[in-house]
Amino acid sequence: MTNHDLVRLKDAGTFPKVSLTEPNGRGYVLLAGEVDRRPPIGYFIESAAKKRLIADIKALLPTLKTHAAVEEATLFKALLIPPGRGAFLEKRPDVHIARYDVALLVRVTTPEEAATVAALPEFAAIEARMNEAAKHCYRMVGANLRRIGEVDHSRDGVFLLNYFFAADETQNLAVWDYTAGWFQDQTGLDNSVLTRPLDQQGARYTIINHCRWDSLSDIVPSLLFKRSFGRYVLAHFEANDTAAIPILYRLA
Numbered sequence: 450m451t452n453h454d455l456v457r458l459k460d461a462g463t464f465p466k467v468s469l470t471e472p473n474g475r476g477y478v479l480l481a482g483e484v485d486r487r488p489p490i491g492y493f494i495e496s497a498a499k500k501r502l503i504a505d506i507k508a509l510l511p512t513l514k515t516h517a518a519v520e521e522a523t524l525f526k527a528l529l530i531p532p533g534r535g536a537f538l539e540k541r542p543d544v545h546i547a548r549y550d551v552a553l554l555v556r557v558t559t560p561e562e563a564a565t566v567a568a569l570p571e572f573a574a575i576e577a578r579m580n581e582a583a584k585h586c587y588r589m590v591g592a593n594l595r596r597i598g599e600v601d602h603s604r605d606g607v608f609l610l611n612y613f614f615a616a617d618e619t620q621n622l623a624v625w626d627y628t629a630g631w632f633q634d635q636t637g638l639d640n641s642v643l644t645r646p647l648d649q650q651g652a653r654y655t656i657i658n659h660c661r662w663d664s665l666s667d668i669v670p671s672l673l674f675k676r677s678f679g680r681y682v683l684a685h686f687e688a689n690d691t692a693a694i695p696i697l698y699r700l701a
Contacts, residue, residue: 455623456688461681467629472593475520475556476563477644479591479657480576481549481610482583492527492550499526502551502582503701506575513555513571518562523602525552525610525698528665535683537692538614545653547612547694549587551579551701554610554659560592560647587653595625595643597633600661607665608698611658616690618645621655624689628682635678636662636671654694665697 484499485492503526510522527550538544553575557563566572567590580586600608615621625643632638641660646652662668672678686693 453617453619453623455620455627456685457627458684458688461684462677464631464634464677464681467626467633468597470596470598472596473599473642474559475593476558476560476566477589477591477593477642478555478557478563478567478572479552479587479589479610479644480579481547481552481587482579483548483585484551484583486548486584487530487550489530489532492530495526498582499551502578505578506551506553507701509571509575509578513566513569513575516566516569516571518558518566519555520558521556521602523554524701525554525608526550526701527696528607528699529669529697531695535692536687537690538694541614541692544614544692545585545587547587547654547696549585549610549696551583552610552696552698553579563590563592564647589644589646589652589654589657590648591644591646591657593642594622594645594656595641597629597641597660598639600640600642600659602700605700607662607668608700609658609660609668610696610698612654612694612696613656613658614692614694615655618649618655620689621691624685624691625656625658628685631677631682635675636668638662668697
């Protein structure tokens with residue numbers, strides 16, 4: 450076995466293969482910051498600093514959206530940040546565990562234009578404000594690599610940003626392909642956009658997945674009470690030296 454081969458666990462069960470559509474050809478700019486530190490379900494309590502940051506970013510977004518390459522700019526705030534580091538990350542203490550409770554995701558016409566948008570003074574003003582308020586910040590310029598369907602940002606719901614870290618990108622993608630069918634089958638997931646950083650050398654995470662459910666009841670019970678989530682999804686991540694660091698958000 451090479452480090453690119455997918456390790457399949459014989460006793461983990463089987464689920465349908467993920468149903469994908471073509472990548473959308475879009476670029477993405479993600480700006481995420483850790484402002485408040487709360488217990489996993491305590492993010493409904495927001496500090497005054499976080500409220501000011503959200504208000505300031507909202508005030509700056511209309512100018513950014515006027516740029517021709519910007520199709521959409523969506524601001525999120527954390528709803529639930531699960532605890533834990535996971536077995537693979539226990540061996541990698543150098544990896545920053547994502548606890549970003551404020552995140553801005555900008556969809557851009559092309560990956561090439563995404564780098565242009567990230568360099569705009571309008572985006573720089575937002576980034577400077579985020580850096581001022583947050584303990585840790587992360588910016589990623591990326592391109593869509595896998596897609597189940599587009600994520601609807603026109604109405605609130607439960608939005609996932611899953612920050613993956615893996616020993617090998619190819620293996621990370623292979624295990625994502627293998628386990629994504631579980632989410633379609635067990636949670637009714639019909640949308641997902643997987644983004645790969647354009648600058649792999651400077652990336653903090655290997656890939657970032659983004660998707661949406663209507664409510665917590667659509668996703669949380671499956672994660673808590675379905676044994677196959679641990680035996681199939683988490684076990685395959687661990688066997689393939691891959692860690693998922695999920696954060697659930699709502700629209701800010």
